[in-house]
Amino acid sequence: MWSGPRTVSTALMRAWENRPDTAVTDEPLYAFYLDRTGLDHPGRDQVIASQPTDWRVVLARLARGPLPGGAKIGYAKYMTHHLLPEVDQAALAPFRHAHLIRDPRELLASYARVRAEPTLADLGLRQQAEIFETFGGPVVDSRDLLTDPEGTLRALCGALAVPFDGRMLAWPAGPRDSDGVWAPYWYDSVLASTGFAPYRPPSAALPARLEPLAGQCQPYFDRLYRYRLVRS
Numbered sequence: 001m002w003s004g005p006r007t008v009s010t011a012l013m014r015a016w017e018n019r020p021d022t023a024v025t026d027e028p029l030y031a032f033y034l035d036r037t038g039l040d041h042p043g044r045d046q047v048i049a050s051q052p053t054d055w056r057v058v059l060a061r062l063a064r065g066p067l068p069g070g071a072k073i074g075y076a077k078y079m080t081h082h083l084l085p086e087v088d089q090a091a092l093a094p095f096r097h098a099h100l101i102r103d104p105r106e107l108l109a110s111y112a113r114v115r116a117e118p119t120l121a122d123l124g125l126r127q128q129a130e131i132f133e134t135f136g137g138p139v140v141d142s143r144d145l146l147t148d149p150e151g152t153l154r155a156l157c158g159a160l161a162v163p164f165d166g167r168m169l170a171w172p173a174g175p176r177d178s179d180g181v182w183a184p185y186w187y188d189s190v191l192a193s194t195g196f197a198p199y200r201p202p203s204a205a206l207p208a209r210l211e212p213l214a215g216q217c218q219p220y221f222d223r224l225y226r227y228r229l230v231r232s
Contacts, residue, residue, distance in 0.1 A: 003100035015168040023071035029082040042185035080124030097137035104217035125220035146199035151231035
């Protein structure tokens, strides 16, 4: 599942993890990304120590399995901006791909609260469009997911040819062993959650300084949005 930041991606991971037939992996390329970029994210040293920093090792392990606990489905939450240019995208061919997107103006209004001057590279929309055009896969719009969780998850499961499980709609609050070591810095709302929160439009207009970036993002978003799953 490919997504950028601020797209309810961790809640969607919770939904899949609550299925007894599914094992999840949280942002497996994060250590690689921090190691290569040198960015100083919260818990940087912990993150780098917790995962391989070689993308080849990461993808090979996920492709070869086996899945833990007798699971039949492996669900990996990927951040699109972690896919740096050195990654050979041919290594992604063994996987089924799906995409979680969010309207750029809503995404930026949320993201600007934690990073005042985001860039296109921070958001990963360009990489996501490239992955979609190469590998395809179902597209879920985060607004649809929050407006109608059951209908959207049924459509996603149908597109992936796996049965829908009602346990995807609600989960126990609290941490998971599968959470990345960065969870204490980023996952407060998800740790407190027991299901998908209702959709709420942004409470304030997008700051004018971010309008040019929203304009850059829009064409990439539009390329995926036209293929988004329609709830039945």
